[in-house]
Amino acid sequence: MLRLSLGLAILFTYIVMIWGGAVRSTDSGLACPDWPLCYGSFQIPKDTSAKLEMGHRTISGLAGIFVFLTFFLVWFKHKTSPKSAKIASAIALLFTISAALTGMKMIKSEAPNLKYVSHMFLESFHIYESMIILGALIFTYRFLQEENYRGEGIPLWAYVFAITTMITGVLVRYTGSGEACGHEWPLCNGKLIPDLNDWRVALQFAHRNIAYVTWIAFLLNMITNFNKTSLMAFIFINIQFVFAISMVLSGFFLPLVFLDTAMGFFLFSWLTYNLQVKFTAEKGLKPAW
Numbered sequence: 561m562l563r564l565s566l567g568l569a570i571l572f573t574y575i576v577m578i579w580g581g582a583v584r585s586t587d588s589g590l591a592c593p594d595w596p597l598c599y600g601s602f603q604i605p606k607d608t609s610a611k612l613e614m615g616h617r618t619i620s621g622l623a624g625i626f627v628f629l630t631f632f633l634v635w636f637k638h639k640t641s642p643k644s645a646k647i648a649s650a651i652a653l654l655f656t657i658s659a660a661l662t663g664m665k666m667i668k669s670e671a672p673n674l675k676y677v678s679h680m681f682l683e684s685f686h687i688y689e690s691m692i693i694l695g696a697l698i699f700t701y702r703f704l705q706e707e708n709y710r711g712e713g714i715p716l717w718a719y720v721f722a723i724t725t726m727i728t729g730v731l732v733r734y735t736g737s738g739e740a741c742g743h744e745w746p747l748c749n750g751k752l753i754p755d756l757n758d759w760r761v762a763l764q765f766a767h768r769n770i771a772y773v774t775w776i777a778f779l780l781n782m783i784t785n786f787n788k789t790s791l792m793a794f795i796f797i798n799i800q801f802v803f804a805i806s807m808v809l810s811g812f813f814l815p816l817v818f819l820d821t822a823m824g825f826f827l828f829s830w831l832t833y834n835l836q837v838k839f840t841a842e843k844g845l846k847p848a849w
């Protein structure tokens with residue numbers, strides 16, 4: 561039961577994140593002007609944008625239910641679960657509640673319009689909340705089955721580079737800076753080093769450069785510590801590059817924007833699952849399943 565609930569919580573949270581990306585890319589964020597219902601009704605709306613937005617809310621509701629169930633099972637049904645798993649599941653629940661409140665605030669303040677800095681802050685913060693929920697759920701899973709941990713994983717220093725790239729990527733998107741370099745790569749507005757007086761250009765340029773450093777970090781990690789995990793990590797980073805560059809060069813062709821988001825958050829999940837964390841196993845505890 562716990563395994564199923566946690567698996568569904570992870571799956572639905574991931575779907576919510578890429579679905580949210582689709583809502584954003586199609587400018588459907590305000591298609592339902594009220595919250596939590598759409599036009600005050602449980603009925604499926606006719607308009608496609610409203611359907612997308614309502615679908616996003618429905619799936620996030622399902623994710624919330626399974627996050628709560630997981631928390632309940634870890635704390636009250638599997639009382640011998642490691643403390644670390646209990647804390648991780650509590651963090652997932654706390655941020656789920658906070659994400660629901662931020663979602664409501666976003667609709668009420670019309671944040672999807674990205675008119676003001678506060679809008680951009682709220683939208684980006686909402687994605688960071690989702691990343692914390694997903695990360696905490698993955699850690700819950702890992703802490704519950706710590707016996708199976710193989711030990712060969714992604715070192716923290718490489719992980720930090722990847723996360724910094726993701727954090728700046730989210731900012732690029734939710735400050736509306738996606739097209740600040742035009743539809744060009746490797747150049748940005750016709751130059752190798754663009755005019756950085758425009759903060760949107762500077763932000764996108766920073767994101768690109770941090771991504772290059774991340775690429776080098778994962779290459780070095782693979783060379784110095786060659787194993788299946790370091791090889792896979794380098795392959796996934798390259799796939800992310802292919803999607804990101806194709807998205808920019810295609811002028812933000814929607815399916816490529818979608819793939820870029822889906823791969824970005826898959827990469828986040830996979831790296832978190834494989835992050836090298838030293839477990840101090842609590843003696844006498846068995847995995848919860």
Ligand code: HEM
Pocket residue numbers: 581687722725726727728729730731732733734737738739745764767768771774775797800801804805808817820821824825827
């Ligand atoms: C390690 C490689 C990279 C990672 C992990 C990464 C990660 C991300 C993430 C997580 C987002 C936000 C997606 C969302 O919220 O839906 C993003 C957005 C973005 N990234 Fe990257 N990125 C990488 C490389 C690149 C490169 C090389 C470029 C330039 C060609 C690039 C250009 C962009 C742009 C333009 C956006 C905004 C998309 C939009 O406005 O819809 N990224 N990135």
